[in-house]
Amino acid sequence: MQTTFTDEQRHNPDIQLADDILRACVHCGFCLATCPTYTLWGSELDSPRGRIYQIKDMLERGEGASPEITTHMDRCLSCFACVTTCPSGVDYLHLSDLARERIEADQRRGLGERLERGFFARLLTSPARLRAALALAPLARPVAHLLPRSLRAALALAPERPPAGRSARPGVYRAEGARKMRVALLAGCVQQVLGDAAHAATIRFLTRHGVEVVVAEGAGCCGALDQHMGRAREAASHARRNIAAWRVLADEGLDAIVINASGCGTVVKDYAHLLRHDERHLAGAGTVASLAKDITELATMLDMTPVIATGHVVAYHSACSMQHGQKLSTLPMELLSSLGFDVRAVPEGHLCCGSAGTYNLLQPEAAEALKARKLTNINGLAPDIIATGNIGCQVQLADGAAAPIVHTVELLDWATGGPKPF
DSSP, X not given: OOOOOOHHHHTSHHHHHHHHHHHHOOOOOGGGGGOHHHHHHOOGGGSHHHHHHHHHHHHHHTOOOOHHHHHHHHTOOOOOHHHHHOTTOOOHHHHHHHHHHHHHHHTOSOHHHHHHHHHHHHHHTXXXXXXXXXXXXXXXXXXXXXXXXXXXXXXXXXXSSXXXXXXXXXXXXXXXXXXXXXXXXXXXXXXXXXXXXXXXXXXXXXXXXXXXXXXXXXOOOOSHHHHHTTOHHHHHHHHHXXXXXXXXXXXXOOSEEEESOHHHHHHHTTHHHHTTTOHHHHHHHHXXXXXXXXXXXXXXXXXXXXXXXXXXXXXXXXXXXXIIISOOSSHHHHHHHHTTOEEEEOTTTTSOOSOTTTHHHHSHHHHHHHHHHHHHHHHTTOOSEEEESOHHHHHHHHTTOSSOEEEHHHHHHHHTTOOOOO
């Protein structure tokens, strides 16, 4: 793709990055076939190629974000199926981040929309605030019809009973027997509240296999939710806090930073890019990124022996952040199969379920359409269990799933001596 940036514009390192990415695009259109929003609406403007043209135009003009590009970027899920599909290797992931940052910096949204996005950013990145909100959710349900659509969507996703567990408290969880590895576990934000079962299973599974698990004081939200909304400064702040907390552990010896929410893993592995302009923290970001591993990646380093004969049919839903973000498309399925599960891939597995960070809150109609399509494909497999590696997908698909939906690590834990997760 030809670009027309001025020499002055190219002095900006972000414009240099955008220019390199844009020039890699050859207009082939392969990305249209795997884009969820293009699949839904058939609109070029809601395809990766269409969005790339709009981003190019916005950056070249050097003007503020138009209402049109804001609308079409907001409709993008950041699933990055297009990145997997693209034969030219166009880095749409980082290009879309740049576009979202520009849109948010322009502050051209209406007051109500700005308040809405700020509310969810503050709510979801704070476990304490999220727990308080879930405790109040039953009181809000009778008047849900009076609330804005995003709050109605949030209430629909909220569990009937507020989760009570807090398995990943800061501290050291000793390995059983001789210690073979020492790892840090990312507690996260939403994961702490809604994904506690995965945290509990992760700690049991790892310690049972000789791995010491440390949850660092001060580490928390990875920054993904803010980054998805173009709030780069806030995302970088989360990253710096985590780097500082983990650096202490790394100095004492650390084999990995384990993450059991694939959306978080994608961002943590990209910390060096997120903090590319921060010379003070860049080296630490690179160290953290190199240590970050999804729980399934760490599982391949362990000597796992199944202690139960399961044979259960598992429909494996590969989260977008797992298959497109971290490129771990088959590893979780292979692990489950090796432990005796009858694992089946979900048809149209490249299409997002509609969760996508805050997408199911801010774009509920599109998210609901994608959810219905995904559930039709999952339920058609008649599974005994549905497994996935991301808390957002679990929450999104729980209502309507024909079988219990659990985190992949819960099945790894169960098959090797842990409790049955459903």
